[in-house]
Amino acid sequence: MAATQEEIVEGLAEIVNEIAGIPVEDVQLDKSFTDDLDVDSLSMVEVVVAAEERFDVKIPDEDVKNLKTVGDATDYILKHQA
Amino acid sequence: MAKIKPSKGAPYARILGVGGYRPTRVVPNEVILEKIDSSDEWIRSRSGIESRHWAGSEETVAAMSVEAAGKAIANAGIDASRVGAVVVSTVSHFAQTPAIATSIADQLGTEKAAAFDISAGCAGFGYGLTLAKGMVVEGSAEYVVVIGVERLSDLTDLEDRATAFLFGDGAGAVVVGPATEPAIGPTVWGSEGDKSDIIKQTVPWDRFHVGDVDELPLDSEGNIKFPAITQEGQAVFRWAVFEMAKVAQQALDAAGITSEDLDVFIPHQANVRIIDSMVKTLKLPEHVTVARDIRTTGNTSAASIPLAMERLLATGEAKSGDTALVIGFGAGLVYAATVVTLP
Ligand SMILES: CC(C)(COP(=O)(O)OP(=O)(O)OC[C@H]1O[C@@H](n2cnc3c(N)ncnc32)[C@H](O)[C@@H]1OP(=O)(O)O)[C@@H](O)C(=O)NCCC(=O)NCCS
Numbered sequence: 001m002a003a004t005q006e007e008i009v010e011g012l013a014e015i016v017n018e019i020a021g022i023p024v025e026d027v028q029l030d031k032s033f034t035d036d037l038d039v040d041s042l043s044m045v046e047v048v049v050a051a052e053e054r055f056d057v058k059i060p061d062e063d064v065k066n067l068k069t070v071g072d073a074t075d076y077i078l079k080h081q082a
Numbered sequence: 083m084a085k086i087k088p089s090k091g092a093p094y095a096r097i098l099g100v101g102g103y104r105p106t107r108v109v110p111n112e113v114i115l116e117k118i119d120s121s122d123e124w125i126r127s128r129s130g131i132e133s134r135h136w137a138g139s140e141e142t143v144a145a146m147s148v149e150a151a152g153k154a155i156a157n158a159g160i161d162a163s164r165v166g167a168v169v170v171s172t173v174s175h176f177a178q179t180p181a182i183a184t185s186i187a188d189q190l191g192t193e194k195a196a197a198f199d200i201s202a203g204c205a206g207f208g209y210g211l212t213l214a215k216g217m218v219v220e221g222s223a224e225y226v227v228v229i230g231v232e233r234l235s236d237l238t239d240l241e242d243r244a245t246a247f248l249f250g251d252g253a254g255a256v257v258v259g260p261a262t263e264p265a266i267g268p269t270v271w272g273s274e275g276d277k278s279d280i281i282k283q284t285v286p287w288d289r290f291h292v293g294d295v296d297e298l299p300l301d302s303e304g305n306i307k308f309p310a311i312t313q314e315g316q317a318v319f320r321w322a323v324f325e326m327a328k329v330a331q332q333a334l335d336a337a338g339i340t341s342e343d344l345d346v347f348i349p350h351q352a353n354v355r356i357i358d359s360m361v362k363t364l365k366l367p368e369h370v371t372v373a374r375d376i377r378t379t380g381n382t383s384a385a386s387i388p389l390a391m392e393r394l395l396a397t398g399e400a401k402s403g404d405t406a407l408v409i410g411f412g413a414g415l416v417y418a419a420t421v422v423t424l425p
Contacts, residue, residue, distance in 0.1 A: 041316070042319055
């Protein structure tokens with residue numbers, strides 16, 4: 001079953017918490033991964049890999065660069081989830 | 083039909099000794115920063131590397147190998163004359179013919195040991211170890227020397243931000259010989275040639291023909307650039323953290339143990355961030371010692387695992403008889419993982 005926007009943000013929050021140690025409540029749609037959430041380019045790869053597993057999507061390397069905010073990632077997953 | 087006598091090997095094989103050689107010149111990040119726009123902080127946080135060793139002109143692939151393998155043979159407590167084969171894994175020996183292994187075997191004092199080079203990038207140690215185990219158990223050699231050796235500084239483009247800080251030089255070696263109990267587990271290994279482009283040499287040697295030189299890349303001073311290793315860093319990182327943790331787990335399963343049984347984890351020293359991620363994914367317990375030799379050694383490809391093994395044993399962080407998971411992965415892409423008892 002496809003995840004809702006709310007479920008995706010919740011899932012991303014758990015992933016970011018696990019990888020970068022950021023409190024889940026800080027992970028909001030408008031937050032930038034690098035500037036606000038302490039997720040650097042390599043942690044971002046880990047976030048993407050975890051999100052792929054969790055939401056059954058493929059996020060190729062060339063698309064990862066465009067996912068600047070939690071909102072960007074959420075939209076991407078909403079659109080591409082199987 | 084004539085009856086062929088079968089060969090007779092040892093029941094099992096084990097690593098009996100380890101040795102390493104690190105070039106005398108230590109190169110801190112400051113030196114790397116002379117040629118690229120970066121910072122010590124960035125390099126440390128993205129790779130864990132603080133310094134690496136670069137080989138001088140006397141510290142050739144052969145010279146470093148002989149030093150490392152000599153120590154491994156002494157550590158194993160055997161005479162070099164009993165070494166039946168020498169396997170050298172390297173990508174930075176710049177003569178295609180002959181193999182560098184023959185001259186190393188000679189300088190080590192072996193008696194006409196079989197000697198050959200293999201090309202398996204950063205998985206070279208695991209590939210060599212697997213061959214060695216096979217030879218000992220099958221009976222074609224009583225003792226086998228496996229060497230991983232690189233002068234990656236010769237293959238580094240110091241103006242390339244993505245790789246200039248990454249690579250180092252050195253040699254690591256082990257002696258594999260007979261054992262009465264299993265001490266090298268089944269190898270989980272393979273290749274993914276559909277990704278052969280994500281780590282590669284910038285320019286193949288045959289492009290250096292007279293006539294083709296106009297097409298060769300130039301450095302900032304207009305000189306033709308020697309080939310270098312280039313990579314798609316993010317793609318490599320993704321593959322390493324995602325796929326290699328699975329391979330490491332398969333090697334544990336194949337050996338019939340769990341991470342609880344493990345004392346030491348010695349992954350290829352590619353990037354401390356890859357190492358940390360694997361430790362997390364594998365859920366390695368606190369008691370497992372993790373090699374992070376990359377901090378002061380950089381990525382030395384095939385040499386990284388035996389160099390890290392030697393250092394952990396020398397500092398007392400690991401001890402003889404410990405159970406260690408080793409995994410190498412890199413250009414090819416290729417990988418090899420197995421569980422070993424430390425010498
Ligand atoms: C090499 C590696 C550390 C680069 O990290 P990365 O996050 O992939 O780097 P990117 O090229 O995506 O760049 C990320 C950011 O850092 C910057 N950057 C790149 N190289 C930099 C450097 N040397 N110094 C400072 N900043 C650098 C980029 O400009 C980019 O900034 P931006 O986001 O503002 O545009 C990393 O990809 C890696 O280690 N991969 C695995 C490689 C490996 O282990 N290979 C051997 C396998 S055997």
